[in-house]
Amino acid sequence: MSKIQDSTALKEQLEQMFRENWELISSHDQPFISKAREEAIQSFSNIGFPHRKMEDWRNTDLNKAMSGKFTSLFKPGHGDQTIDQIFKCNIHELETDQISLLNGWYIDTKKPLVKHDNGVISGSMARAMEEYPEIFEKHYGKYADKDKDGFQALNLAFAQDGFFIYVPDNVVVEKPLQMISIINWNEGLFIQTRNLVILGKNSKITMVHCDDSTNEEAMIKNSVTEVFIDESAHLEHYKLQNLNNQSTLMNATWFRQMKNSSLKSNAITLNGGLIRNYTHTVLDGEGASAEVYGVYLMDKSQHINNQVFIDHAKPNCYSNELFKGILDEEASAVFNGHILVRKDAQQTNAFQHNKNILMTDTAKANTKPFLEIYADDVKCSHGATIGQLDPEAMFYLRSRGICVANARLLLLYAFAREVVDKISIEALKMRVYDMIRKRLKGELNICDTCALHCDGPNKEILFEIDMSKI
Amino acid sequence: MLLKIEDLHVSIGGKEIVKGLNLQVNAGETHAIMGPNGTGKSTLALAIAGREGYEVTSGKIIYQGKDIIGMAPEERARAGIFLGFQYPVEIPGVSITNFMRTALNEIREYRKLPILSASEFLGRMEEKKKLVEIQNKLTNRSVNEGFSGGEKKRNEIFQMAMLEPTLSVLDETDSGLDIDALKVVANGVNTLKTKENAFVVITHYQRLLEYIVPDIVHVLYDGRIVRSGGKELAIELENKGYDWIKKELSLA
Numbered sequence A: 001m002s003k004i005q006d007s008t009a010l011k012e013q014l015e016q017m018f019r020e021n022w023e024l025i026s027s028h029d030q031p032f033i034s035k036a037r038e039e040a041i042q043s044f045s046n047i048g049f050p051h052r053k054m055e056d057w058r059n060t061d062l063n064k065a066m067s068g069k070f071t072s073l074f075k076p077g078h079g080d081q082t083i084d085q086i087f088k089c090n091i092h093e094l095e096t097d098q099i100s101l102l103n104g105w106y107i108d109t110k111k112p113l114v115k116h117d118n119g120v121i122s123g124s125m126a127r128a129m130e131e132y133p134e135i136f137e138k139h140y141g142k143y144a145d146k147d148k149d150g151f152q153a154l155n156l157a158f159a160q161d162g163f164f165i166y167v168p169d170n171v172v173v174e175k176p177l178q179m180i181s182i183i184n185w186n187e188g189l190f191i192q193t194r195n196l197v198i199l200g201k202n203s204k205i206t207m208v209h210c211d212d213s214t215n216e217e218a219m220i221k222n223s224v225t226e227v228f229i230d231e232s233a234h235l236e237h238y239k240l241q242n243l244n245n246q247s248t249l250m251n252a253t254w255f256r257q258m259k260n261s262s263l264k265s266n267a268i269t270l271n272g273g274l275i276r277n278y279t280h281t282v283l284d285g286e287g288a289s290a291e292v293y294g295v296y297l298m299d300k301s302q303h304i305n306n307q308v309f310i311d312h313a314k315p316n317c318y319s320n321e322l323f324k325g326i327l328d329e330e331a332s333a334v335f336n337g338h339i340l341v342r343k344d345a346q347q348t349n350a351f352q353h354n355k356n357i358l359m360t361d362t363a364k365a366n367t368k369p370f371l372e373i374y375a376d377d378v379k380c381s382h383g384a385t386i387g388q389l390d391p392e393a394m395f396y397l398r399s400r401g402i403c404v405a406n407a408r409l410l411l412l413y414a415f416a417r418e419v420v421d422k423i424s425i426e427a428l429k430m431r432v433y434d435m436i437r438k439r440l441k442g443e444l445n446i447c448d449t450c451a452l453h454c455d456g457p458n459k460e461i462l463f464e465i466d467m468s469k470i
Numbered sequence B: 001m002l003l004k005i006e007d008l009h010v011s012i013g014g015k016e017i018v019k020g021l022n023l024q025v026n027a028g029e030t031h032a033i034m035g036p037n038g039t040g041k042s043t044l045a046l047a048i049a050g051r052e053g054y055e056v057t058s059g060k061i062i063y064q065g066k067d068i069i070g071m072a073p074e075e076r077a078r079a080g081i082f083l084g085f086q087y088p089v090e091i092p093g094v095s096i097t098n099f100m101r102t103a104l105n106e107i108r109e110y111r112k113l114p115i116l117s118a119s120e121f122l123g124r125m126e127e128k129k130k131l132v133e134i135q136n137k138l139t140n141r142s143v144n145e146g147f148s149g150g151e152k153k154r155n156e157i158f159q160m161a162m163l164e165p166t167l168s169v170l171d172e173t174d175s176g177l178d179i180d181a182l183k184v185v186a187n188g189v190n191t192l193k194t195k196e197n198a199f200v201v202i203t204h205y206q207r208l209l210e211y212i213v214p215d216i217v218h219v220l221y222d223g224r225i226v227r228s229g230g231k232e233l234a235i236e237l238e239n240k241g242y243d244w245i246k247k248e249l250s251l252a
Helices: A012-021 A031-047 A125-131 A133-139 A151-157 A391-398 A404-420 A427-442 B040-047 B075-080 B096-110 B120-132 B138-139 B149-162 B179-192 B207-209 B231-240 B243-251
Strands: A001-003 A070-071 A099-104 A113-116 A119-125 A163-167 A177-183 A188-200 A204-213 A219-229 A234-242 A247-257 A262-269 A274-283 A289-298 A305-313 A318-327 A333-339 A346-358 A364-373 A379-386 B004-011 B016-025 B031-032 B054-061 B080-082 B092-093 B167-170 B198-202 B216-221 B224-229
Touching: A001 B080, A001 B167, A012 A031, A012 A151, A031 A133, A031 A151, A070 A188, A099 A119, A113 A125, A119 A125, A125 A133, A125 A163, A125 A188, A133 A177, A133 A188, A133 B138, A151 A247, A163 A204, A177 A188, A188 A204, A188 A234, A204 A219, A204 A247, A219 A234, A234 A247, A234 A427, A234 B207, A262 A274, A262 A404, A262 A427, A274 A289, A274 B167, A289 A333, A289 A404, A289 A427, A305 A346, A318 A333, A318 A364, A318 A404, A333 A346, A333 A379, A333 A404, A346 A364, A346 A404, A364 A379, A364 B075, A379 B179, A391 A404, A391 B075, A404 A427, A404 B092, A404 B096, B004 B040, B016 B040, B016 B054, B016 B198, B016 B224, B031 B231, B040 B054, B040 B075, B040 B167, B054 B080, B075 B080, B075 B096, B080 B149, B092 B231, B096 B120, B096 B149, B120 B138, B120 B149, B120 B179, B149 B179, B167 B179, B179 B207, B198 B207, B207 B231, B216 B231, B216 B243, B224 B231, B224 B243, B231 B243
Parallel strands: A099 A177, A163 A188, A177 A204, A188 A219, A204 A234, A219 A247, A234 A262, A247 A274, A262 A289, A274 A305, A289 A318, A305 A333, A318 A346, A333 A364, A346 A379, B031 B198, B031 B216, B080 B167, B167 B198
Antiparallel strands: A001 A070, A113 A119, A119 A163, B004 B016, B004 B054, B216 B224
């Protein structure tokens, strides 16, 4: 365990920590992984942390987030609580298999790595690295670009554990897999987790990835996920983020999609100090499709940065992005969407939208759609809006007796709904509606989401009546 | 007296539109306000409903004995004022059911009535939908989104039926309606009419007044009511056109 105290010296301290803790960091490594770590720390030494002169980081200030006092754990730590105390339940009515990380380390409730009857392997990445070196050799570090920014390099250098999921060819996993990542430590943590997900040909899985805090401690989590989606495989990937106001989450997900594969990703950001979701997908086979969605509800001085890069590398692929956000008080949001259509990627369909509602004069949104097209037979569009609630609609609702607060709620809820409606698991959709309603009413706290203290729908909400349940 | 408007002046963006208007409406009455475009009919309606930006520079709007100027639109609605919009607003993502449920709950809470249970509420929805011949599927859709002109106007009358206001101001509810839709709308109003409530129907054309028979017809011109009379005044206007009024006024 080492202390990181000063933001300006953070880089040097990390480099030093890397050297000092090499034995622990590399203790489960295959030789190629150790080699990757060494290259990555070198890359980190060269490029350092991102700064505001870099285009993608221009409107994201890391200084404040990086100025706390942080600890790193190079071996599993659970603090004072027992694991049973921490993991009480999961999403209501949502039947899922659950795997969990605590403070960046896999929670070993039964076995750290399970090979199921259908051949699916799920569990700890640290263990998988040892047991399935051939898979790692083929995929690990192959989709994420360690030189993209300092966080990517740092992650490859330091990451020791995370989730590992392998779905063999022709296997359809019916139950969604819930991946819960919880931080519970009595002082600030700087965590590097890395996940590897492999979908074989014609396979299918749904992942619900929850990032939660359990206390008000500051922390930095730098998470990198690499996902390989082989031919005709289908992945649905939901992210639920509900972190405390002191947390920083750097979340990068790198997808490689083969022929006729499909990806549906949806990031629901309910709370967090500074959150950056970087989604990168390469449509590397004809007929592949990527739907990348997100909704964010930020207030106070919270910051959300959604970056999407879609690489149309092959012809006849489809991509669609929709990100919607509500920003209150001094909150700020960045959306950068980059669609690259390569020269041979004819018959590409690519669409991109970002819509923001600013509730105050001090809330901010920066949105930059960017199309880079080298093919000539394509259909691409982008659009971005930043606005306030429609005063005509507000008056219409109020003229029927609805107070300002409820009129706002109805309109904001309706605004966010467009993204939530795209969730295909009904129970999860209902749960997210409920969380968004609570969030908009200021009643959501960090303990409300999927993993801890599931309090159930304990309050009747008068303005919503679900026709399907009557 | 239900509504008494005294020497009302209303400006929008500094421009005076309503220029000293007087109007008295008793419970149980139906009034028609007619007049050419741009004379202040909609401004009057929106000023009664409390639209922001419609500045009352002088005069009074006394409803049930209380001057409502300065009251928020929702407070007026809870007190029983309803505006049927000339251009109903489309609100994507808000279903009519949620919208009405929220509105009715707030109104009933204000009036110290018990909140309707889900089944009571849905029963009421069914009943009122029939009144204006609204298809079932319409209520699961977002408010006015993708509705035809006729559907939007029927939806206004449906909302009126749901909320049971005491004073309804219908702003050109007939515009853009074919004769069948017009009859549906008129039938809705006539069914809801009681001795306790009142209607102010704003219209361009006499046509609507064949189906909603007014007790009193007013002619609004240049921000004032320049003539009031029985329902025969509407027929006279229809025959002679508004130029007749303009001419008389310029002579006077």
